[in-house]
Amino acid sequence: MTQPLTSPYAPAAANDAAGKVTLADSVYERMRWDIVRGALAPGMPLRLEQLKARYGAGFSPLREALNRLQGERLVQSLSLRGFIVAPLSPEEMADAIDSRIVIETEALRRAIQRGDDAWEAEILAAAHQLSRQTGRIAADASGEDLDQALIELEFRHRRFHRALIAACGSPRLLQMADTLYMETERYRVTALTRAVTKGERNADAEHKALVDAVLARDAEAAVALLERHFRDTGRQVAGLV
Amino acid sequence: MTQPLTSPYAPAAANDAAGKVTLADSVYERMRWDIVRGALAPGMPLRLEQLKARYGAGFSPLREALNRLQGERLVQSLSLRGFIVAPLSPEEMADAIDSRIVIETEALRRAIQRGDDAWEAEILAAAHQLSRQTGRIAADASGEDLDQALIELEFRHRRFHRALIAACGSPRLLQMADTLYMETERYRVTALTRAVTKGERNADAEHKALVDAVLARDAEAAVALLERHFRDTGRQVAGLV
DNA sequence: ATATACAAGATTTTCGAAAATCCTATTTAC
DNA sequence: GTAAATAGGATTTTCGAAAATCTTGTATAT
Numbered sequence: 001m002t003q004p005l006t007s008p009y010a011p012a013a014a015n016d017a018a019g020k021v022t023l024a025d026s027v028y029e030r031m032r033w034d035i036v037r038g039a040l041a042p043g044m045p046l047r048l049e050q051l052k053a054r055y056g057a058g059f060s061p062l063r064e065a066l067n068r069l070q071g072e073r074l075v076q077s078l079s080l081r082g083f084i085v086a087p088l089s090p091e092e093m094a095d096a097i098d099s100r101i102v103i104e105t106e107a108l109r110r111a112i113q114r115g116d117d118a119w120e121a122e123i124l125a126a127a128h129q130l131s132r133q134t135g136r137i138a139a140d141a142s143g144e145d146l147d148q149a150l151i152e153l154e155f156r157h158r159r160f161h162r163a164l165i166a167a168c169g170s171p172r173l174l175q176m177a178d179t180l181y182m183e184t185e186r187y188r189v190t191a192l193t194r195a196v197t198k199g200e201r202n203a204d205a206e207h208k209a210l211v212d213a214v215l216a217r218d219a220e221a222a223v224a225l226l227e228r229h230f231r232d233t234g235r236q237v238a239g240l241v
Numbered sequence: 242m243t244q245p246l247t248s249p250y251a252p253a254a255a256n257d258a259a260g261k262v263t264l265a266d267s268v269y270e271r272m273r274w275d276i277v278r279g280a281l282a283p284g285m286p287l288r289l290e291q292l293k294a295r296y297g298a299g300f301s302p303l304r305e306a307l308n309r310l311q312g313e314r315l316v317q318s319l320s321l322r323g324f325i326v327a328p329l330s331p332e333e334m335a336d337a338i339d340s341r342i343v344i345e346t347e348a349l350r351r352a353i354q355r356g357d358d359a360w361e362a363e364i365l366a367a368a369h370q371l372s373r374q375t376g377r378i379a380a381d382a383s384g385e386d387l388d389q390a391l392i393e394l395e396f397r398h399r400r401f402h403r404a405l406i407a408a409c410g411s412p413r414l415l416q417m418a419d420t421l422y423m424e425t426e427r428y429r430v431t432a433l434t435r436a437v438t439k440g441e442r443n444a445d446a447e448h449k450a451l452v453d454a455v456l457a458r459d460a461e462a463a464v465a466l467l468e469r470h471f472r473d474t475g476r477q478v479a480g481l482v
Numbered sequence: 483a484t485a486t487a488c489a490a491g492a493t494t495t496t497c498g499a500a501a502a503t504c505c506t507a508t509t510t511a512c
Numbered sequence: 513g514t515a516a517a518t519a520g521g522a523t524t525t526t527c528g529a530a531a532a533t534c535t536t537g538t539a540t541a542t
Contacts, residue, residue, distance in 0.1 A: 021320050021533090022495065048524070058497045060301065063525085067305050071312025073413075079262050080503060082524060099413040106343050172314075172340040176417060262503090263525065289494070299527045300495085321533060323494060 027055045028065035035074045035085055036185050043087040046075065072179050074186075090238060093187045097234045100180040104230075105223045107165035107173045112219045115167035120215060126160040127211050134204050154185070160207065164214060164226075184230075187237045201236060203229070265302035272296065272306050276315050276326055277426050284328040287316065313420050315427075331479060334428045338475045341421040345471075346464045348406035348414045353460045356408035361456060367401040368452050375445050395426070401448065405455060405467075425471075428478045442477060444470070 031051075034040045051062050066083045069075040075083045111119065133153045137146070158181065165177060206229045213222035272292075275281045292303050307324045310316040316324045352360065374394045378387070399422065406418060447470050454463035 024495080025320065047522095049522095059525085060304070060496050063301070064304060064308050064495095067308040068312060071309060079266065080524065081505095095411050095413050099411060099417075102343070102347050102414070170336050170340060172336050172421070173343070176340075180413070265525080288492095290492095301526050304495085305525095321494065322535095 022061070023057050024061035024064035027057050027061050028068050030055060031065050032069060032072075032074060032182070035069070036182055037189055038186070040085050042085050042186070044085045046083040046085060048082070073183060088186060093184070093234065093237065096180055096183045096187075097230050100177070100184055101227050101230050103173055103176050103180060104161075104165055105226060107168035107170065107177060108214070108223055108226055109219050110168040110170065110173075111165050112214060112217050112222060114169055119163075119167040122166065123160075123163045123211060123214060126156065126163040127207055130156040130160045130207060131204055154189075158185075164210070184233075188233060201232075203233070206232070263302070264298050265305035268296045268298050268302050269306035269309050273310060273313075273315060273423070276310070277423055278430055279427070281326050283326050283427075285326045287324040287326060289323070314424060329427060334425070334475065334478065337421055337424045337428075338471050341418070341425055342468050342471050344414055344417050344421060345402075345406055346467060348409035348411065348418060349455070349464055349467055350460050351409040351411065351414075352406050353455060353458050353463060355410055360404075360408040363407065364401075364404045364452060364455060367397065367404040368448055371397040371401045371448060372445055395430075399426075405451070425474075429474060442473075444474070447473070 031040070040046070046066065048059055048062060052058065055062065066075055066077070070077050070083070074086055076086050077083050130153075133149070133156050137149050137153060161181065162174075162178075165174065168174065206225065210222060210225045210229065213225055272281070281287070287307065289300055289303060293299065296303065307316055307318070311318050311324070315327055317327050318324050371394075374390070374397050378390050378394060402422065403419075406415065409415065447466065451463060451466045451470065454466055
């Protein structure tokens with residue numbers, strides 16, 4: 001449960017050795033998180049000199065991180081002109097959500113067919129923790145701790161959706177889902193604060209319905225709910241832009 | 242039409258600027274091709290000193306290329322212990338083919354719905370060129386030119402399958418399809434020579450049936466044929482291992 | 483005999499400087 | 513006045529050396 005609150009993600013392309021050891025690994029994670037949460041603004045040029053100061057690393061680890069991030073579509077490389085934070089746009093968001101539906105509905109079908117007790121238990125545990133955190137934030141939306149509380153919320157939200165499909169049996173589907181999750185997360189981050197603190201939408205109810213359908217092994221219902229959940233979030237975010 | 246025969250692939254993550262200019266780009270492409278065709282054996286450790294000699298580049302561009310390749314699952318990074326060529330295994334092949342079916346059948350459905358005249362024309366052109374090359378190789382399977390002829394075949398095969406889904410309208414589905422194509426290509430390469438030169442299987446007929454279904458805009462039939470095509474190839478490759 | 487500690491060599495990772503390239507502003511030519 | 517040429521500065525890209533880490537083999541202790 002002790003999670004580094006500054007970066008709620010597990011490494012997308014898990015390194016074999018124990019934990020992150022190299023500077024490049026660390027820069028990669030910190031930078032990914034900075035992009036997802038918008039600390040590095042979309043479209044912003046990433047000057048090496050500036051990154052060097054920000055992350056306290058030389059050119060090599062920075063470049064290493066940048067190249068990995070490029071593979072996840074979080075940064076774009078302009079040959080001979082450096083890197084920029086991947087821009088956001090309604091078209092890109094729509095494609096990311098569409099693709100996420102393709103991947104995750106298939107993964108969910110497989111998980112429902114193959115999942116065991118441990119899978120069910122993890123879903124319930126994750127759903128509970130997510131629900132608790134949502135309630136906590138809605139209750140007292142104070143300024144100081146809010147940021148940390150939202151980060152924790154994001155971590156639990158991530159864990160819940162990962163738990164749903166974890167038993168799908170396909171490393172590739174899971175990896176693609178991870179990448180797409182992060183991409184769509186960039187769009188959600190802005191909208192998240194408002195939605196949760198002001199109770200503009202009750203995603204909690206949607207999550208609960210999803211859990212019920214999944215545990216009943218009703219693949220069609222679960223897939224329909226998941227797809228609707230994604231599309232609703234997309235519409236909500238689009239409405240804020 | 243003038244294609245560098247040593248590397249039939251377009252860059253997976255297309256760089257914005259004109260053509261490849263940096264050393265890292267060039268190393269990346271050459272190395273990717275070397276891995277796909279097996280010149281760098283699966284599981285083989287990639288020692289920097291050795292790569293430096295092979296590609297005539299310093300540590301920086303090599304590392305850059307390695308990191309990008311990692312994102313496409315063509316190499317694996319062992320933290321603090323360098324890189325290895327991603328190993329091949331029946332399990333990985335099955336997952337790659339399965340995932341490819343998920344992505345490409347969806348993309349094909351969309352392309353059939355949205356494709357215009359240019360899309361149809363490109364499919365016919367690609368299918369024709371592929372068929373011609375297949376016949377050419379089956380006719381005179383001489384030793385010297387065979388390698389180059391097979392590379393050309395691979396290039397045309399790639400172009401055909403890309404053409405089918407090109408009109409799907411989703412950059413992400415196309416990129417994922419590209420990545421998975423390369424992964425599965427690693428398994429086909431070994432089997433390809435034997436299959437084509439000995440006429441053990443007539444993929445040409447499968448391709449033709451696919452084109453017919455697609456141009457008739459019969460999505461269900463086309464998707465079924467594509468899925469069967471992928472699975473058959475998988476079985477054939479598995480049979481040779 | 484087995485296990486632990488240590489040293490030597492190999493390899494990766496990181497750094498900062500040097501080279502190459504791009505961008506911008508100014509000048510020059512027409 | 514407009515366009516091409518050019519110089520200066522900024523930035524990326526590449527290199528090779530230095531630092532850090534891992535691996536292997538040998539010696540020492542139990």
